[in-house]
Structures are given as C-alpha cells and as structure tokens.
Amino acid sequence: MSRALPSLVGERLTDGALGVTSVCTAHPMVIEAALLQGARDGRRVLIEATCNQVNQDGGYTGMTPADFRAFVEAIAARTGFDPARVILGGDHLGPSPWKHLPAEDAMRRARTMIEAYARAGFAKLHLDASMGCAGESAALPDEVVAERAAALAEVAEAARPEGQEPVYVIGTEVPTPGGAQHALDSLSVTRPEAALRTVDVHRQAFRAKGLDAAFARAIGVVVQPGVEFGNAEVVAYRPDEARELVASLALMPGFVFEAHSTDYQPAAALGALVRDGFAILKVGPWLTFALREALYGLDAIAAALDPARAADGLPATMEALMLEAPENWRAHYQGSAEDLRFQRHFSFSDRIRYYWAQPKAQAAVERLFASLGDRVIPEPLVGQYLGALQPAVADGALAARPRDLVIAAVQRVLSVYDRACRAG
Known part of the structure; x- marks a missing residue:
C-alpha cells in the first residue's frame, strides 16, 4: 500500500504523484531528454547538481550554481519547456570537495558554496556535512554533523531570494555517492534508530540557531535502503530487509526518505521503494x-x-x-x-x-x-x-x-x- 505524502513534499516536488525522480546530471542531452519528457507528460522536472559538479570554483563542469541555472534554462528554452517548471536541487552540499583541508577551512568554503546555491534560487538543498576533514575521523559524531549542517542552512536562509523558501534534505547514505568501490556483500540497511536520531539532532541544531522555520521545511532524510551498484553488479531493493526502517517513517511526521544510488534498479524494486516511502529517487549514472x-x-x-x-x-x-x-x-x-x-x-x-x-x-x-x-x-x-x-x-x-x-x-x-x- 502506498504511503500518503506530507503536504509540503506534494506541493513542492511530486505534482500529485507518489514520488519524484531526481535527475542528477550536467549532461545537456540528458537534461534535454528529461525536459522533453516532462513537457510531454505535463509535469515539473527536478534536476540536481552535486557539490563536485557545480560550486563556486566551477567544480568539474566549470559551472557555478548561477551558471548551472542559466545552462538548464537555456536547454529549457530550446526545448520549449517552461523554465518555471524546472526544480533545481543541490546534492551533498557540504565540505566534501575540500575535505582534505582542515575543518574550519573546508566549512568556510562550504558556506560560500551553499550561499551561491541559495542566491541562484535552488529550491531543494541537501545538507551533508557527514564527512571528516583533515585530521578528523572519517565518520563524525551526529552532533557535529548536525551542527555543521545547521551552519550551512543559516547561510542559505540569509542568502535566499526574497519570497523563496528552499526545502531541505538531511542525512547521508553509506557507502559514499557514485557507486560502490568494493564488493557489495556487506551492504547494510540504515537502522531505524539512526534515521530517527538524524532527524532529532538536526532539529536540535537548527533550533539552537533559531532556525525552526527553516527546519519546518526539512522534508527528506537520506538513508541506505539496501540498494547499490558497483562496476558490474547491482543490489536490488528487498522490502523485507528494510521493513524496520520503513516503519520508522511513522515517527517522522513531515518527512519522506530520499534514496540515492537507485541506478539500475529493476522496475519492481523502484515501485516498491516508492510504496515504502522513498518518495525521492535519485538517478544519475544510469542516464x-x-x-x-x-x-x-x-x-x-x-x-x-x-x-x-x-x-x-x-x-x-x-x-x-x-x-x-x-x-x-x-x-x-x-x-x-x-x-x-x-x-x-x-x-x-x-x-x-x-x-x-x-x-x-x-x-x-x-x-x-x-x-x-x-x-x-x-x-x-x-x-x-x-x-x-x-x-x-x-x-x-x-x-x-x-x-x-x-x-x-x-x-x-x-x-x-x-x-x-x-x-x-
């Protein structure tokens, strides 16, 4: 049985559907294909850029967030798609591109990056400060992750254009984005208590900065539902293995799950993910x-x-x-x-x-x-x-x-x- 979506998710992202595809790419022909399909089907299109693709230094695409917006809007104009129906998102926004630097320096650059994303009017911002920086352990305490995410949200709230209120996604998946670099026999589904704690510590960190109104627009939690792909193998979603995680959504009113690395999943597995509350499905390499x-x-x-x-x-x-x-x-x-x-x-x-x-x-x-x-x-x-x-x-x-x-x-x-x- 499909889950009812929180109203904010339905209003901002899904056009009345049960879920939304997050198109994570900077390739012009892929974006063109997504916009043409959106025009044909009469729906909005969610396109996301990652912190490594697009940032204030240009990322590996050479584009800043403002450049990326202009790039997508130019494709929309060429294809006859209304640019107002494009939803732009930023993925894994945090210190990841600079994690080889000390945390203070990496976070300073991350704040500059998210300011650029917010000023450019990106409507969906995934805050991810989960990675350790130079001299830190790879996995940081939840409180530190949440405190850094709230610091990024504070910058975004100050930089966003008047009248625009971005929605936020928190949390991160394991393993790291972009496909596994190891054998996939050790993949673990996020424990429900970990997902609940992610929401709780972020709520507290936002509150400590007076950002309750911003946290009210936090709509998604990134978790690992047990899906991944490697060089030549795919781990498909198994609802039975995620049953406890899925049940925990009932304790997170207003939230849905965001599933990363869903590339190459069988159609039935993607449908099961949506039914189980993974309302945001990210796809990139498959495209x-x-x-x-x-x-x-x-x-x-x-x-x-x-x-x-x-x-x-x-x-x-x-x-x-x-x-x-x-x-x-x-x-x-x-x-x-x-x-x-x-x-x-x-x-x-x-x-x-x-x-x-x-x-x-x-x-x-x-x-x-x-x-x-x-x-x-x-x-x-x-x-x-x-x-x-x-x-x-x-x-x-x-x-x-x-x-x-x-x-x-x-x-x-x-x-x-x-x-x-x-x-x-």
Missing part, C-alpha cells in the same frame, strides 16, 4: 550510461554504413581521453589492463561521464552526428546496435534519426522511474 550506449551504438551504425570511418570512432577517442587524464577513474576501477579497459567504457559506475564535456569528446560526438546527418537509420541496424529501441521504431512511435534515438535511449530509463513514481 549517462544509457547515453553512452546509444552513442556507441550510433558509432557502430556509422561504421557499418561507412567502414572507412571506423578508425575515427568515438570509443577510441574516449579511450585516449581517459588514459590522458586517469584521475576521474583510477581510484574507482581495479584489475588487469583488460579489466580496466572494460570498466572505463562499460562500468555501471560510468566514470566515463566525467569526460563528455571535454572539447575533444564533444568534437567526436559532433563528428558522429555530422557523419550520420539527419538520415533515417535502417531498421535492421537499429535492431542490431540499439535493439532496445527497435520496437518503438517498428511501430512508428520513434523516428529512427540519430538524435531522436539518443534522446529516446535516455527517456527509456526515465520512463521506468516515472512509472514507479506514479504507480508505486
């Missing part, structure tokens, strides 16, 4: 994984149509880029040279997503689209290299043109989430 699948499929189609261009293929360009700058994948992948090459291109963790914005990658993608033009791809080649899209092409629901096929590949994933959020 860019689907994008990469489609682009590589188009590259194979281009080679089939013109074998002479095979040596100039997209996978070769991406391999060269990843080898030139291994810092975005080296700590996340292990094994032999063959294992590493496989993981660079095909890992569920999708570390290749950090390279698509590089000029050489963008040029390679544009060459691919230019080589194919606006031609209709022969259906046998769609079936051979983009097989999941072939039924939609066959029944006339999807035009077999290159860009349309890439957008549709991303929307196939988003549709799984949309169905889960609407039906539970």
Whole structure:
C-alpha cells in the first residue's frame, strides 16, 4: 500500500504523484531528454547538481550554481519547456570537495558554496556535512554533523531570494555517492534508530540557531535502503530487509526518505521503494550510461554504413581521453589492463561521464552526428546496435534519426522511474 505524502513534499516536488525522480546530471542531452519528457507528460522536472559538479570554483563542469541555472534554462528554452517548471536541487552540499583541508577551512568554503546555491534560487538543498576533514575521523559524531549542517542552512536562509523558501534534505547514505568501490556483500540497511536520531539532532541544531522555520521545511532524510551498484553488479531493493526502517517513517511526521544510488534498479524494486516511502529517487549514472550506449551504438551504425570511418570512432577517442587524464577513474576501477579497459567504457559506475564535456569528446560526438546527418537509420541496424529501441521504431512511435534515438535511449530509463513514481 502506498504511503500518503506530507503536504509540503506534494506541493513542492511530486505534482500529485507518489514520488519524484531526481535527475542528477550536467549532461545537456540528458537534461534535454528529461525536459522533453516532462513537457510531454505535463509535469515539473527536478534536476540536481552535486557539490563536485557545480560550486563556486566551477567544480568539474566549470559551472557555478548561477551558471548551472542559466545552462538548464537555456536547454529549457530550446526545448520549449517552461523554465518555471524546472526544480533545481543541490546534492551533498557540504565540505566534501575540500575535505582534505582542515575543518574550519573546508566549512568556510562550504558556506560560500551553499550561499551561491541559495542566491541562484535552488529550491531543494541537501545538507551533508557527514564527512571528516583533515585530521578528523572519517565518520563524525551526529552532533557535529548536525551542527555543521545547521551552519550551512543559516547561510542559505540569509542568502535566499526574497519570497523563496528552499526545502531541505538531511542525512547521508553509506557507502559514499557514485557507486560502490568494493564488493557489495556487506551492504547494510540504515537502522531505524539512526534515521530517527538524524532527524532529532538536526532539529536540535537548527533550533539552537533559531532556525525552526527553516527546519519546518526539512522534508527528506537520506538513508541506505539496501540498494547499490558497483562496476558490474547491482543490489536490488528487498522490502523485507528494510521493513524496520520503513516503519520508522511513522515517527517522522513531515518527512519522506530520499534514496540515492537507485541506478539500475529493476522496475519492481523502484515501485516498491516508492510504496515504502522513498518518495525521492535519485538517478544519475544510469542516464549517462544509457547515453553512452546509444552513442556507441550510433558509432557502430556509422561504421557499418561507412567502414572507412571506423578508425575515427568515438570509443577510441574516449579511450585516449581517459588514459590522458586517469584521475576521474583510477581510484574507482581495479584489475588487469583488460579489466580496466572494460570498466572505463562499460562500468555501471560510468566514470566515463566525467569526460563528455571535454572539447575533444564533444568534437567526436559532433563528428558522429555530422557523419550520420539527419538520415533515417535502417531498421535492421537499429535492431542490431540499439535493439532496445527497435520496437518503438517498428511501430512508428520513434523516428529512427540519430538524435531522436539518443534522446529516446535516455527517456527509456526515465520512463521506468516515472512509472514507479506514479504507480508505486
């Protein structure tokens, strides 16, 4: 049985559905796909940036929060989607990008970051100060985490535009975001008492700073429901293992759970998550994984149509880029040279997503689209290299043109989430 949502969640996020998909990406084609689907379905779209993607220093995208807003709104204008129906969120906002520094310095930078997010009108702010900084243990006491989160909320409240009241999400998942870097046989569901304590200590920390009104807009708690993905494996949600955690929601009026790392979950598992009160489902790597699948499929189609261009293929360009700058994948992948090459291109963790914005990658993608033009791809080649899209092409629901096929590949994933959020 699906749970009734707190009114603030329904009003701000879900458009009357049981849940909402949080699209965590900075890739323009993924954002375009999400906005086109939102326009088609007549609903708002929640798009989130992480502290490492977007911050006052530019993050790995080179964008500040204000830049990211302008970036998304430009895509919305291009696709005919009303920018007022875009909900922007900030994820894991805290000292994480600077945790190698002493806590005072890292928190000073975190405060600057969340001020930039709030000033840019981001409506959903996930406060996460759970990580230890230089000289601290990796796991901090709950009171310290909550005190730092409240300090960030204090800055956000002072910086937010007049008339705008952001909602807050607190807590964090274990393991850290972006996919597990270890075997997944030790994954533990958050204990209910830990979730309840997270809410309690944050309430006290907010109150100590006179932020009761801000805490009244805290709507979500990030917990670990027992879902995760690694390089080649996925741990699916098992409702029986999360029963006690789910029952604890009854003791947190006004809150829902936010589930991270839900990428690659089966449709039934996503529906069960929503029914059990995980009303905010975050997805990121699966979307860019689907994008990469489609682009590589188009590259194979281009080679089939013109074998002479095979040596100039997209996978070769991406391999060269990843080898030139291994810092975005080296700590996340292990094994032999063959294992590493496989993981660079095909890992569920999708570390290749950090390279698509590089000029050489963008040029390679544009060459691919230019080589194919606006031609209709022969259906046998769609079936051979983009097989999941072939039924939609066959029944006339999807035009077999290159860009349309890439957008549709991303929307196939988003549709799984949309169905889960609407039906539970």
